Amino acid sequence: MKKFFPVYVRVPLLFGLFFAIIEWLGGGTLSEPAFMKHPMLIVLFALFLFALIAVEVVSAATNKVLDRLMTSEERAEKERLAAIPFTESPWVKKLLKKLTRSKAIEEEKELLMEHDYDGIKELDNELPPWWVGLFYATIIFSVIYLLRYHVFEGDNQIVEFEKAMAEAKEQVEAYKKNAPDMLTAEQARYLTDAGDLAAGKQLFDTNCAVCHRTDGGGSIGPNLTDDHWILGGGVKNIFNTIAEGGRPGKGMVPWKTTFKPAEIEKLTSYVISLNGTTPVEPKAAEGDIVWSKAELEDAEGTDEMDADATEQE
CATH class of the missing domain: 1.10.760.10 (Cytochrome c-like domain)
Incomplete structure (x- = not known):
C-alpha cells in the first residue's frame, strides 16, 4: 500500500483525520475550534504529528536495513510483487471473491443449468453477499419506517421543519430581547444608571x-x-x-x-x-x-x- 500512499500523502492524511476526530469530540466549530477553547489540544496535535514522523523515519530505516540483508532471490521476489498492479494484488482478489462469491472459469461446469437456448447456457451463480445484505437492510428499514411514521404517527419532514422553524423563531426573539444592538423602540427602557x-x-x-x-x-x-x-x-x-x-x-x-x-x-x-x-x-x-x-x-x-x-x- 505504501506505493499508492507515499509518505507525503500518509502523514497529512492521518494527521488530518486525527485532527477532525479530536475537533468533533471536543465540540469545535468553524468560528471557535476546539483547540482554541482547549489550548492543551495543541500539545496533543504536536505529539501526534511527532509520533507520525518518528514512525515513518524508523520504518524507512528498518526497510533499508532489511533490504540490505535480503538475498538476490528475495530481492527479485520483492520487486516482482511491487510490480503487480493494485487490482491484481492477492488481498484485493481475495476481498473481491468474498464480496461476489464468484467462481473460477474452471468451476463454471458445476454451475451450468440444464436448459439451453440456441446454444446459450445460463450459470446458476449465487447472489453477491453485498447485494443480499443490502436487500435485507432495505426490508428492515421499511419495517422501521412503517412502524415509526404510519403506526406510531411520528413527525414527518414537514412537521419536523415547522417545529425547527418555530424553535428558531423563539431563539431569535430571545436573542433580540437580550442583545443590546438589536433593541427596538418597544424594548427600550429609561436608564437611570x-x-x-x-x-x-x-x-x-x-x-x-x-x-x-x-x-x-x-x-x-x-x-x-x-x-x-x-x-x-x-x-x-x-x-x-x-x-x-x-x-x-x-x-x-x-x-x-x-x-x-x-x-x-x-x-x-x-x-x-x-x-x-x-x-x-x-x-x-x-x-x-x-x-x-x-x-x-x-x-x-x-x-x-x-x-x-x-x-x-
Missing part, C-alpha cells in the same frame, strides 16, 4: 447640542426641558424620533445609521433626564403633546407597588 446617563450626555454634547444647546434649552431644535413635545414624549417616542429623524424638511436626520440601538437608548434616557431642568435661555415651548418625566417615574412607582403587593400575597 449614572454610567449610562454619562454616555448619553457625551453623545448629546457631541451630536445634538449644536441644535438643542448643551443644557437642552433649544436653539434650532426645540426645547427639551419643558413638557411640550412635537412628536411625543416618553421612551418609545423619543427613541423613535432619534432613530428615524424628525419632521421632513426640519433638519432632524435619522441617527439610526450613526448610533447603535444601545446608544440611542442611552441618548433617549439622557434627553428624558433633561426634562424639568432649568436652561439658561429656554426656547419657547413647541408642540401640542404634553408629557413629563414625572409620568414615567409615577408609572415605575406603580409597577413597583404592584410587584410588592404580589410578593406579599
Whole structure:
C-alpha cells in the first residue's frame, strides 16, 4: 500500500483525520475550534504529528536495513510483487471473491443449468453477499419506517421543519430581547444608571447640542426641558424620533445609521433626564403633546407597588 500512499500523502492524511476526530469530540466549530477553547489540544496535535514522523523515519530505516540483508532471490521476489498492479494484488482478489462469491472459469461446469437456448447456457451463480445484505437492510428499514411514521404517527419532514422553524423563531426573539444592538423602540427602557446617563450626555454634547444647546434649552431644535413635545414624549417616542429623524424638511436626520440601538437608548434616557431642568435661555415651548418625566417615574412607582403587593400575597 505504501506505493499508492507515499509518505507525503500518509502523514497529512492521518494527521488530518486525527485532527477532525479530536475537533468533533471536543465540540469545535468553524468560528471557535476546539483547540482554541482547549489550548492543551495543541500539545496533543504536536505529539501526534511527532509520533507520525518518528514512525515513518524508523520504518524507512528498518526497510533499508532489511533490504540490505535480503538475498538476490528475495530481492527479485520483492520487486516482482511491487510490480503487480493494485487490482491484481492477492488481498484485493481475495476481498473481491468474498464480496461476489464468484467462481473460477474452471468451476463454471458445476454451475451450468440444464436448459439451453440456441446454444446459450445460463450459470446458476449465487447472489453477491453485498447485494443480499443490502436487500435485507432495505426490508428492515421499511419495517422501521412503517412502524415509526404510519403506526406510531411520528413527525414527518414537514412537521419536523415547522417545529425547527418555530424553535428558531423563539431563539431569535430571545436573542433580540437580550442583545443590546438589536433593541427596538418597544424594548427600550429609561436608564437611570449614572454610567449610562454619562454616555448619553457625551453623545448629546457631541451630536445634538449644536441644535438643542448643551443644557437642552433649544436653539434650532426645540426645547427639551419643558413638557411640550412635537412628536411625543416618553421612551418609545423619543427613541423613535432619534432613530428615524424628525419632521421632513426640519433638519432632524435619522441617527439610526450613526448610533447603535444601545446608544440611542442611552441618548433617549439622557434627553428624558433633561426634562424639568432649568436652561439658561429656554426656547419657547413647541408642540401640542404634553408629557413629563414625572409620568414615567409615577408609572415605575406603580409597577413597583404592584410587584410588592404580589410578593406579599
